[in-house]
Amino acid sequence: MKKMEAKLLSYIVLWAMVVFFVSASDPSPLQDFCVAVNDSRIGVFVNGKFCKDPNLTTADDFIFTGLNIPRNTSNLVGSVATLVSVDVFPGINTLGVGFARIDFSPNGVNPPHTHPRASEILTVVEGTLFAGFVTSNPDNRLFTKVLYPGDAFVFPVGLIHFQLNLGNTSAVAFAAFSSQNPGRIDIANAVFGSTPPILDDVLTKAFQVDEDVIRNLQAQFRTDN
Template structure:
């Protein structure tokens, strides 16, 4: 009898351990966790506002109908709607952006370290693409017209270029409340303090004068 009890206990323990190792919590454990931006608590995300303090405006944003200002060197503007704009996105794992492009405007090569992106062209035409990781570095590219949709996998370098003489508009959904963005040129040549010239010249196989010129642009 004692042996049967031990065997049963062992089987139950093994079952619990195997399921505990593979199970995980859902993305959120309550109806919502509106971000308390005043809280000193630092977690992987933002602390929750007390439920009794939550108001309807915590789930609302207005402004995506307004075109972004594209009068800059790149000729593009991103209007973000993430947890910084809508506290109710906290723990929800989703956000979006509007991107405006001037004629021949560029959203330069960049990555989202925490998010996959799905982009829809609302107006105009875009030449888009992304590059896979080393060592293949395969370039996938496509010309998109109004109503077309394209996916940029999480963490991969990607871009959008308006190759027309008229403006373009796109909207993109991202699989993170705070996807982050790393613009490649800004990160490499606009770092503060600067990456030592000996590193950048060797990495890009160019003269220091070339690196100095590029850094001056940022």
Template sequence: MKSLSCHVVALLSILAITLSLTNASDPSPLQDFCVAIDTPADGVFVNGKFCKDPKFVTVDDFFKSGLNKAGTPNEKTGSVVTLVNVNQIPGLNTLGISIVRIDYAVNGQNPPHTHPRASEILYVAHGTLLVGFVTSNPENRLFSKVLNEGDVFVFPEGLVHFQANVGKYPAVAFAGLSSQNPGAIVIADTVFGSNPPIQPNVLAKAFQLDTRTVMDLQAKFKK
């Protein structure tokens, strides 16, 4: 009886762990696909989007062209991100994946940012990039590496990370993300460019700066 009781306790423990892991992840789709639409007519609401009636789904709901075309880096950061998520390919809805193309000018960077809903795997197609991510408190440990053409690097979900072009020529990278809509929180834009602005005295204490410097930074990032 004692041995049987031990097995029962162990089985219940395994079931509890399995249920907790299941509840911590996205549920598996219960249909082949859920092509996103923006209107509720004859649709079912799934994970932020309504599903198109399968009878009206076409091959173009799973297709997007144009990632062969270079984007124009902006003047502020020297980079541009071309998104291909559920908003560009409706068929990505519920599939938990997306892709981006990033073009970097010489000395350009994809500044420190996080993806609140996705891990990222980056492939360097052309050029040389310095990349890295920082672990959470209290370690705040930096993992950084210079990547060349053909190299791949992974950024864990939610951690602050960046890429910077350290080569002599423009660079191009492609990244896969583990969400249909990963989101992006650019640290400087979020902290200094919030609307309405964060009180300057709060940021001054947080960043160990004087209030005037903070106000100057907020002016630079104001949209």
């Protein structure tokens, strides 16, 4: 009897986890597919975006090419993320998925950032990455792992996370998201490069530094300087 109760409880917990995950992703689609179009005159359904008439849909609407091409990582951080969201791949509209290719130069970093609308699973294809995320208040625990080709690491929705290329050669990873439009907030850019800028009084108190430090950081991240 106790074994049956334990088994029933495990089923209930598993079902609760599935329901929670589904409810945390994009809304469920209302039809088989909804290829996004910008022109409402040729759209017949609305589900997130205007949908292409299913009778006009072809196999070409469900393919995206070019993720095999290395990206240029000659920037200040030494990485570039190529996001494939619904805006560039209309066929994933309403399906609750998105993905990205991330290229790293030697010692390149994908800076601390968050995806406000999606969890992420990162899979390393080439190179060695140091990856981690920080939990929310009050603990702010840091979880990190060194990842090798074939390894996957998950970043829970909304949490700050990052990756660093530990090798002396380029690295490549692919990410999958639980949203067609996961969004991205780069922490440093958002705090020190906002338009208009956040008041110095706010930042000096938040970071416990003087105004010169704040202004120096703003000068690096503001695009209108």
